[in-house]
Amino acid sequence: MPGRPGLYGEPVRVRVEQTPLPGIGVRHDLVTSSGRTVGVVSHRNGRRDLVLYDVDDPDSSLASVPLTDDEAEALADVLGASLMLGQLAGLRQQAAGLLTEQVAISAGSPFVGRTLGDTRVRTRTGASIVAILRDREVIASPIPSFRFEAGDVVVVVGTRKGLDGVTRILATGETDG
Amino acid sequence: MHDTTVLLIEVGALLFALGMLGRLGRRVGLSPIPLYLLAGLAFGHGGLVPLSASEDFIQVGAEIGVVLLLVMLGLEYSADELVGSLRSGAAAGAYDTVLNALPGAAFALLLGWDWEAALVLAGITWVSSSGVIAKVLGDLGRLGNRETPTVLSVLVIEDLAMAFYLPLVTAVLAGVGVVGGLRALVVAVVTVLAVLVVAIRFGGTISSFISVKDPEALLLSVLGLTLFVAGVAAELKVSAAVGAFLVGIALSGPVAHHATQILSPLRDLFAAVFFVFFGLSTDPAAMPPVLLPAFALALLTMVTKVVTGYVAAKRAGIALPGRLRAGLALMPRGEFSIVIAGLAVVSGMEPRLAPLATAYVLITVVTGPMLARLPDYAWFKRMVRKRMAVSRPVSPVPTGD
Numbered sequence: 397m398p399g400r401p402g403l404y405g406e407p408v409r410v411r412v413e414q415t416p417l418p419g420i421g422v423r424h425d426l427v428t429s430s431g432r433t434v435g436v437v438s439h440r441n442g443r444r445d446l447v448l449y450d451v452d453d454p455d456s457s458l459a460s461v462p463l464t465d466d467e468a469e470a471l472a473d474v475l476g477a478s479l480m481l482g483q484l485a486g487l488r489q490q491a492a493g494l495l496t497e498q499v500a501i502s503a504g505s506p507f508v509g510r511t512l513g514d515t516r517v518r519t520r521t522g523a524s525i526v527a528i529l530r531d532r533e534v535i536a537s538p539i540p541s542f543r544f545e546a547g548d549v550v551v552v553v554g555t556r557k558g559l560d561g562v563t564r565i566l567a568t569g570e571t572d573g
Numbered sequence: 574m575h576d577t578t579v580l581l582i583e584v585g586a587l588l589f590a591l592g593m594l595g596r597l598g599r600r601v602g603l604s605p606i607p608l609y610l611l612a613g614l615a616f617g618h619g620g621l622v623p624l625s626a627s628e629d630f631i632q633v634g635a636e637i638g639v640v641l642l643l644v645m646l647g648l649e650y651s652a653d654e655l656v657g658s659l660r661s662g663a664a665a666g667a668y669d670t671v672l673n674a675l676p677g678a679a680f681a682l683l684l685g686w687d688w689e690a691a692l693v694l695a696g697i698t699w700v701s702s703s704g705v706i707a708k709v710l711g712d713l714g715r716l717g718n719r720e721t722p723t724v725l726s727v728l729v730i731e732d733l734a735m736a737f738y739l740p741l742v743t744a745v746l747a748g749v750g751v752v753g754g755l756r757a758l759v760v761a762v763v764t765v766l767a768v769l770v771v772a773i774r775f776g777g778t779i780s781s782f783i784s785v786k787d788p789e790a791l792l793l794s795v796l797g798l799t800l801f802v803a804g805v806a807a808e809l810k811v812s813a814a815v816g817a818f819l820v821g822i823a824l825s826g827p828v829a830h831h832a833t834q835i836l837s838p839l840r841d842l843f844a845a846v847f848f849v850f851f852g853l854s855t856d857p858a859a860m861p862p863v864l865l866p867a868f869a870l871a872l873l874t875m876v877t878k879v880v881t882g883y884v885a886a887k888r889a890g891i892a893l894p895g896r897l898r899a900g901l902a903l904m905p906r907g908e909f910s911i912v913i914a915g916l917a918v919v920s921g922m923e924p925r926l927a928p929l930a931t932a933y934v935l936i937t938v939v940t941g942p943m944l945a946r947l948p949d950y951a952w953f954k955r956m957v958r959k960r961m962a963v964s965r966p967v968s969p970v971p972t973g974d
Contacts, residue, residue, distance in 0.1 A: 415722050
């Protein structure tokens with residue numbers, strides 16, 4: 397079972413297993429498609445260890461890296477951001493003609509302080525807002541009640557025409573500039 | 574000199590010596606428990622420097638030490654974890670009991686002791702030291718290992734089983750016979766189940782009576798509650814230790830978390846006093862005659878512990894190296910064995926029991942953590958790999974927990 401290679405073109409659902417460690421905390425782990433096992437041991441006192449497992453002996457941890465709150469958060473951010481970009485790149489390859497663009501919300505935009513739902517970009521242009529970048533954090537799949545702030549960068553996926561429409565809406569509130 | 578002055582001098586010197594010993598032990602990677610026991614032997618009757626004025630004080634301290642050891646153990650586990658482990662590890666707990674308690678009992682009978690002493694020795698060989706083992710697993714970086722939950726669940730079940738075993742032993746040692754012992758057992762079972770149900774249903778409510786905001790008030794209220802319940806439990810002949818354990822389980826959430834932090838230093842202090850007291854009450858001159866039996870018993874029950882860990886890990890789908898790691902990790906006996914032996918010493922039964930228990934715990938708690946390192950050596954891994962290659966040439970290693 398090291399391996400469990402994803403069948404061609406078929407995304408394998410990742411299964412994160414949770415195991416209680418009585419008296420210590422909890423362990424989460426997952427087997428990657430390359431056959432490696434990665435886990436996180438969360439201690440009850442707030443400490444957490446990133447654990448890598450031995451290839452020859454998958455029951456044993458090869459290395460255990462203690463992470464502080466900040467380090468764990470930074471690592472999660474890095475992984476989250478690169479994941480986002482990877483997904484976007486994949487999307488681009490899959491559907492020719494579909495484009496991705498990053499549009500900044502300027503301080504003068506009518507949507508500063510208003511919600512994603514208010515923009516109604518999908519109905520009006522056919523393009524979708526798939527993520528927001530704020531303060532170097534990626535907010536993936538924002539919900540309609542997400543409230544914009546000046547300086548947010550919106551990641552939009554759609555046709556050329558749709559993207560231009562979204563840019564205009566976010567800048568002026570109108571579809572036809 | 575005034576008695577109190579002597580007391581201060583003796584206790585001060587003793588604690589300072591223990592501190593130095595503990596530091597020394599940490600440097601060579603040794604648990605402090607054997608060092609404290611040895612210190613107790615040195616200071617006791619017939620030892621190098623007999624203490625005069627502080628014995629009473631140390632005895633009271635030892636009582637508090639047991640109570641604190643147990644309440645901390647209870648605080649470490651939540652009621653949900655106990656129930657969860659009970660579900661998943663009941664089978665492992667059963668053969669752990671058979672493989673490790675029975676040899677102790679048989680050994681006692683073989684030495685010609687009575688059945689009460691056999692019951693006590695069964696407990697001594699049964700329970701692994703959860704404190705020492707958790708420390709070893711952490712030190713060896715094995716907390717993330719897949720066999721670790723199996724090891725921990727064996728420990729949890731043993732600790733929980735103590736809630737039934739200790740009342741039984743307490744009652745039997747009080748001379749109430751088999752029927753009285755069984756009555757105590759029934760009372761214990763009902764009490765523990767009631768506490769578990771209450772802790773799971775109303776744990777938050779109980780804990781909300783105690784404020785987390787004020788550390789001083791938290792310390793006093795948790796310590797007070799624990800000592801009070803322990804005392805009442807002892808008065809009802811259900812063993813003070815079990816009362817304390819149940820208080821620990823009943824407290825949950827932030828109260829448990831903060832209480833653990835606040836009580837840890839107290840536990841360290843009084844647990845050290847407890848181990849010293851046990852050493853104190855053992856006459857070093859009684860040790861040499863029991864050394865050989867202690868070695869035999871240690872060898873026998875360390876092997877049975879390895880078998881326990883091996884089988885438990887195998888049932889959890891762990892491969893050969895992990896099974897060996899689980900088995901070798903489970904060997905050290907420690908605080909509980911001493912608590913059980915302490916009960917027997919107080920009741921004044923079989924005089925060879927205390928020295929045997931001391932020697933036994935010394936042997937297992939020193940060699941156990943060393944042997945637990947074996948699977949990390951390259952030659953051991955090579956040997957295991959060779960074995961695996963011989964026994965099953967290509968079959969893949971199973972995963973799962």
